[in-house]
Amino acid sequence: xxxxxxxxxxxxxxxxxxxxxxxxxxxxxxxxxxxxxxxxxxxxxxxxxxxxxxxxxxxxxxxxxxxxxxxxxxxxxxxxxxxxxxxxxxxxxxxxxxxxxxxxxxxxxxxxxxxxxxxxxxx
Numbered sequence: 001x002x003x004x005x006x007x008x009x010x011x012x013x014x015x016x017x018x019x020x021x022x023x024x025x026x027x028x029x030x031x032x033x034x035x036x037x038x039x040x041x042x043x044x045x046x047x048x049x050x051x052x053x054x055x056x057x058x059x060x061x062x063x064x065x066x067x068x069x070x071x072x073x074x075x076x077x078x079x080x081x082x083x084x085x086x087x088x089x090x091x092x093x094x095x096x097x098x099x100x101x102x103x104x105x106x107x108x109x110x111x112x113x114x115x116x117x118x119x120x121x122x123x
Contacts, residue, residue, distance in 0.1 A: 002066035
């Protein structure tokens with residue numbers, strides 16, 4: 001289990017003090033291909049600039065660090081996007097019916113829809 005959590009927002013540069021990250025963690029973040037890293041220097045008050053390259057969710061970095069990348073679009077809007085992109089009637093959600101703020105809530109909502117859709121069918 002990770003001892004520390006670094007929270008980032010998708011497509012935004014987050015400034016992280018150099019003392020908050022180990023060199024090995026910075027190398028792992030950079031080497032993963034999932035993040036852009038601006039080096040810490042005197043010009044940016046010794047902070048790393050870290051930006052996700054389109055990845056969201058929980059990304060473990062070693063044993064001690066978990067990077068949580070929050071999507072720029074509210075998760076509740078993802079259902080609307082799926083609905084439009086794939087013409088999925090099963091994902092129809094009325095405005096204001098549900099508020100989803102985290103990945104865990106998204107999974108719970110998907111399971112809820114799946115259970116409801118399965119119980120609607122007779123076997």
